[in-house]
Amino acid sequence: NAGVTQTPKFRVLKTGQSMTLLCAQDMNHEYMYWYRQDPGMGLRLIHYSVGEGTTAKGEVPDGYNVSRLKKQNFLLGLESAAPSQTSVYFCASSYEGHGYTFGSGTRLTVV
Amino acid sequence: AQSVTQPDIHITVSEGASLELRCNYSYGATPYLFWYVQSPGQGLQLLLKYFSGDTLVQGIKGFEAEFKRSQSSFNLRKPSVHWSDAAEYFCGLSGGYNKLIFGAGTRLAVHP
Numbered sequence: 001n002a003g004v005t006q007t008p009k010f011r012v013l014k015t016g017q018s019m020t021l022l023c024a025q026d027m028n029h030e031y032m033y034w035y036r037q038d039p040g041m042g043l044r045l046i047h048y049s050v051g052e053g054t055t056a057k058g059e060v061p062d063g064y065n066v067s068r069l070k071k072q073n074f075l076l077g078l079e080s081a082a083p084s085q086t087s088v089y090f091c092a093s094s095y096e097g098h099g100y101t102f103g104s105g106t107r108l109t110v111v
Numbered sequence: 112a113q114s115v116t117q118p119d120i121h122i123t124v125s126e127g128a129s130l131e132l133r134c135n136y137s138y139g140a141t142p143y144l145f146w147y148v149q150s151p152g153q154g155l156q157l158l159l160k161y162f163s164g165d166t167l168v169q170g171i172k173g174f175e176a177e178f179k180r181s182q183s184s185f186n187l188r189k190p191s192v193h194w195s196d197a198a199e200y201f202c203g204l205s206g207g208y209n210k211l212i213f214g215a216g217t218r219l220a221v222h223p
Contacts, residue, residue, distance in 0.1 A: 031209050040120070042201055042215040043155075050209070059212070090154070092211070100145070100203075100211055104154045 002026055006091050006103035013081045013110045021076040021106050023091030029101070031094045032074035033058075034066060036087040037105075043090060049074055081110045113138045113206040117214035124192050125222045132187040132217050134176075134202030144185040145203040145211070146176055155201065161185065172196070197221045 004025045013019055023032065030051050035043040045058030047066040055066045063085060065077045074093075078085060091103040114137045124130055136142060143162050147155040159170025166178040176187045185202060202214045 033211065035213075040215060042117075042213045045210060045212055048210060058210070094205075094209055094211070096209060100157070100205075102155045 004091055004093055004101050004103040006089075006106050008106060009104070010107050011109070013078075013108065015081060015083060015110060017081050018077070018079050019081065019108075020078075021089055021091075021108075023074045023076070023093075023103060025072055025074075025093040025101070027093060027095070027101065028071070029093035029095050030071075031096075032068065033092045033094075033100075034064070034074065034076045035090045035092065036060065036085075037090060038087050046076065046089075083110045086110045113142070113204055113210070113212060115202050115204050115212055115214040117200075117202055117217050119217045120215070121218050121220065123220040123222060126194050127191050130187075130189045130192045130196070130219070132200050132202075132219070134185045134187065134214060136183050136185065136202075136204045138183075138204060138206045140206070141180070143205040144176075144178060145205070146170065146174070146185075146187050147201045147203060147213075148172075148198045149201065149216075150198045158187070158200075192219075192221055194221045194223060 007022045033048040034046040037043045044060045049068040052071040067075045089106045094100040116135045145160045146158040161168045161178045199216045199218045205211045
């Protein structure tokens with residue numbers, strides 16, 4: 001039982017490059033989330049999904065896109081990476097707000 | 112709108128001393144409240160959560176938290192801190208659409 005798996009764990013991008021972060025959960029959770037963590041700012045919600053085929057904006061959505069084509073997967077895309085997107089990204093899933101399970105994070109550096 | 116405030120950015124305590132980390136929230140109804148801990152370079156570990164019922168919640172590692180509706184607070188406490196408790200602590204609130212949002216975190220240092 002893997003829980004929430006994020007790939008990749010580390011990535012270095014050049015400014016303007018694109019990439020997709022993958023989040024996969026095997027708990028049949030309806031809700032999935034993407035956060036970014038920056039020093040002194042805690043974890044801020046980027047986008048979230050309340051079910052397959054749905055997405056919604058969180059606190060800091062600009063510069064990111066997401067898709068939830070399958071219930072178990074939640075993809076976070078950066079179309080044109082900027083140094084301000086250097087961060088640690090966490091994915092999470094939950095069932096009805098009761099139990100949140102987090103992935104181990106992706107450390108992204110944009111140079 | 113929902114929000115979480117952790118007023119203390121850094122706290123330093125001596126090993127064996129008691130600890131209280133503050134958390135205030137803003138939400139129009141009764142929220143689900145959480146405390147997570149994060150060690151350097153690690154992910155988040157759930158310490159405890161409050162959904163309803165008894166306002167004093169017991170968690171792992173000897174932590175407890177008390178929900179006070181009148182003060183919109185959910186402070187985390189531990190009677191005797193161990194050096195291994197040094198970490199960053201995040202208070203979280205889950206409200207509408209089950210969105211979990213966090214405070215900015217409190218970094219705890221423990222002196223021997």
